[in-house]
Amino acid sequence: MKIPSTLVLLGEPIEIETETGENWEFPRNRFYLASSISGRELWVIPQPTKHKIADRVPARAASLFKKWAGWSTDWAARFDVPDFAKITMGFAVSIAYRSGKWSGRSTGYIHRFDHKTKIEVDSKKQPGVWRLSGSRLQVRAVGITG
Numbered sequence: 001m002k003i004p005s006t007l008v009l010l011g012e013p014i015e016i017e018t019e020t021g022e023n024w025e026f027p028r029n030r031f032y033l034a035s036s037i038s039g040r041e042l043w044v045i046p047q048p049t050k051h052k053i054a055d056r057v058p059a060r061a062a063s064l065f066k067k068w069a070g071w072s073t074d075w076a077a078r079f080d081v082p083d084f085a086k087i088t089m090g091f092a093v094s095i096a097y098r099s100g101k102w103s104g105r106s107t108g109y110i111h112r113f114d115h116k117t118k119i120e121v122d123s124k125k126q127p128g129v130w131r132l133s134g135s136r137l138q139v140r141a142v143g144i145t146g
Contacts, residue, residue, distance in 0.1 A: 003043065003084050003129065007034035008064045010139065011099030013044045014108065016130065018119065019091045024127070033097045035068075037061050039139035042095065044130040051077040067141045069101045084129050085122045092117045092132055095144070111144040113137075 013026045013033045026044065034043045037060045054076040057065075065073045094112045101107075117134035121127035136146035 003045070004036045004041075006037055006058050006061050007032075007043055007045070008037065008039075008061050008068070008139075009034050010042075010068060011097045011101070011106075014096035014098060016044070016092055016119065016132070017094045017096075018089070019093050022090075024130070033095075033099070035064065035139045037064060039064055040133065040137055042132040042137065042139075042144070044132075046128055054078045064139060068139055070141075071104075083122075084120075084131065086120050086131070087122070087124050089119045089121050089124070089127075092119050095132065101143070109143065113146060115146050117146065 009032050011033045012028070013031050015026065016024045018024075030047055031044050032047055034045060035041065036043070037058070057073055057076040061076065062073055092113055094110055096108065096110045098106045098108050113134065115134050115136040117132050117137055120131040120133070122129040134146055138145045
């Protein structure tokens with residue numbers, strides 16, 4: 001499976017808690033929490049060592065970011081992300097993350113999922129990319145819902 005070509009950066013993941021009690025903790029400044037343009041998938045991807053500033057921000061991505069953060073973005077970055085193997089690893093109970101949404105200051109949040117949210121990873125032994133998806137998952141102005 002390919003990672004979507006455009007992702008909206010929401011913040012930085014802290015931890016994903018699973019229904020089995022297994023947790024993934026993310027070292028600070030090593031991963032991004034992002035959303036597909038539709039706002040229906042969450043992605044945890046490694047922060048790239050290099051990136052290029054894009055010529056423009058795609059309209060749908062800019063719209064979702066403005067809805068999420070409360071202000072418009074004036075830049076977008078292009079970088080390479082490895083292919084995604086898509087190995088199912090159960091369901092998420094919650095995700096903790098840091099984001100500058102609303103205030104511009106990095107603040108910690110915890111979202112508890114109300115509905116089944118599937119976790120898929122790129123490697124069972126040492127995941128480097130995570131995808132969270134569910135029928136009710138949505139990125140909105142109030143935060144992550146579902």
